[in-house]
Amino acid sequence: MEQTQTKRIVPVNRIILGITGGIAAYKAAELLRLLIKQSMEVQVVMTEAACHFITPTTMQGLSGKPVFTDQWDASVPNSMAHINLSRAADAILIAPASADFIAKLAHGLANDLLSTLCLARNCPLIVAPAMNREMWLNAAMQRNIAQLIADGVQVLGPDNGVQACGEEGMGRMLEAEQLAQDVLAFFQPKLLSGKKILVTAGPTYEAIDAVRGITNRSSGKMGYAIAQAALELGAEVTLVSGPTALAKPQGAQGVDVQSAAQMFEVVKQHVGSCDIFISVAAVADYRVAQPSAQKIKKSVSNVALELVPNPDILAYVASLPKPPFCVGFAAESENLAEHAEQKRRSKKLPLLVGNLAQHAIGSDDNELVLFEDSGSHILPRANKLTLARQLMQHIAHRYKGASN
Ligand code: C5P
Numbered sequence: 001m002e003q004t005q006t007k008r009i010v011p012v013n014r015i016i017l018g019i020t021g022g023i024a025a026y027k028a029a030e031l032l033r034l035l036i037k038q039s040m041e042v043q044v045v046m047t048e049a050a051c052h053f054i055t056p057t058t059m060q061g062l063s064g065k066p067v068f069t070d071q072w073d074a075s076v077p078n079s080m081a082h083i084n085l086s087r088a089a090d091a092i093l094i095a096p097a098s099a100d101f102i103a104k105l106a107h108g109l110a111n112d113l114l115s116t117l118c119l120a121r122n123c124p125l126i127v128a129p130a131m132n133r134e135m136w137l138n139a140a141m142q143r144n145i146a147q148l149i150a151d152g153v154q155v156l157g158p159d160n161g162v163q164a165c166g167e168e169g170m171g172r173m174l175e176a177e178q179l180a181q182d183v184l185a186f187f188q189p190k191l192l193s194g195k196k197i198l199v200t201a202g203p204t205y206e207a208i209d210a211v212r213g214i215t216n217r218s219s220g221k222m223g224y225a226i227a228q229a230a231l232e233l234g235a236e237v238t239l240v241s242g243p244t245a246l247a248k249p250q251g252a253q254g255v256d257v258q259s260a261a262q263m264f265e266v267v268k269q270h271v272g273s274c275d276i277f278i279s280v281a282a283v284a285d286y287r288v289a290q291p292s293a294q295k296i297k298k299s300v301s302n303v304a305l306e307l308v309p310n311p312d313i314l315a316y317v318a319s320l321p322k323p324p325f326c327v328g329f330a331a332e333s334e335n336l337a338e339h340a341e342q343k344r345r346s347k348k349l350p351l352l353v354g355n356l357a358q359h360a361i362g363s364d365d366n367e368l369v370l371f372e373d374s375g376s377h378i379l380p381r382a383n384k385l386t387l388a389r390q391l392m393q394h395i396a397h398r399y400k401g402a403s404n
Pocket residue numbers: 200260279280281282283284285310311312313314315327328329330331343
């Protein structure tokens with residue numbers, strides 16, 4: 001079988017990072033680094049107040065571009081930096097967005113370069129508020145934020161926690177890592193808008209008695225990342241999850257189950273209306289034939305458990321008369337290509353995603369191999385959310401091709 005390295009076509013998104021005057025401006029340097037790492041082209045614009053907290057020299061050094069701070073900059077030939085900059089951007093991100101700057105945006109004031117280019121923009125505006133908790137809760141601020149949301153501005157955060165002033169509450173700017181992820185999510189093409197995706201994730205738990213059970217080491221991280229990536233592409237996502245310690249991605253309809261039998265029932269309820277089924281769950285192959293309702297008492301003699309096979313949920317869905325586009329996962333400890341391809345054929349799947357169990361289970365990183373009729377493709381080692389985004393883009397294109 002032909003094995004090819006998947007080429008990643010990464011579109012360059014051009015973003016203006018606007019920095020306003022607040023102590024959280026120190027996080028903007030890290031944010032800039034992360035945005036550039038995600039292949040974005042970043043132009044920094046700072047207000048005068050921002051320059052009291054972090055220097056344009058730092059931001060120029062990190063971005064490799066001169067930083068704009070002045071509306072009256074004589075070096076701009078047409079004296080229209082606000083138009084030139086906003087036309088050259090796919091989005092403007094203000095991080096941190098101070099209370100004063102949010103008030104200006106809400107009222108359409110334009111008395112410095114950054115506020116003027118926000119008013120002159122023809123691209124989306126994203127703001128990450130950062131301020132003291134009382135300022136955040138102030139009625140005027142809440143009015144201004146509600147106005148920005150009504151105007152179609154995307155508001156990221158703020159977060160709850162300890163503040164630079166020592167007080168604790170809402171108002172902290174989101175961490176740079178989170179903001180960079182949110183901005184990347186914002187730019188994902190809405191390839192699956194209006195489509196319903198059903199995802200199973202995590203392990204299952206098969207009871208032995210009232211307190212004991214059989215499970216496996218699946219963390220659910222890959223399945224949850226896939227649900228997140230599908231949401232970012234505009235899909236409606238139902239996430240059926242075995243027991244995990246993870247928070248469901250915002251916007252997903254979550255259904256919690258314990259056993260494979262419960263997962264099977266929930267999948268049967270939802271599968272009729274879904275367009276794509278992605279079976280990431282590590283479903284237990286066997287369950288205990290007769291779990292005890294009471295805790296089994298310790299005894300000196302051996303105890304034997306009778307195990308009976310669980311239904312194969314994915315095989316059931318894939319063999320429905322009109323199945324959704326089905327994607328399976330296979331975690332193997334050896335001979336990945338051979339075992340994965342054999343599973344793909346026996347379950348009649350257009351796409352099976354293989355990974356090595358020793359790389360995948362519990363870890364934040366993974367490496368995936370996609371097995372399809374056309375051959376196999378590697379998605380090189382990366383964190384699970386990055387891989388999930390690449391995989392979901394691939395699935396969206398395959399789904400489109402299959403449904404045309
Ligand atoms: O366990 P196995 O390696 O066969 O799993 C391959 C695929 O089948 C996975 O996508 C898994 O979610 C699915 N599966 C299932 N029901 C089972 C066993 C596996 O849906 N009982």
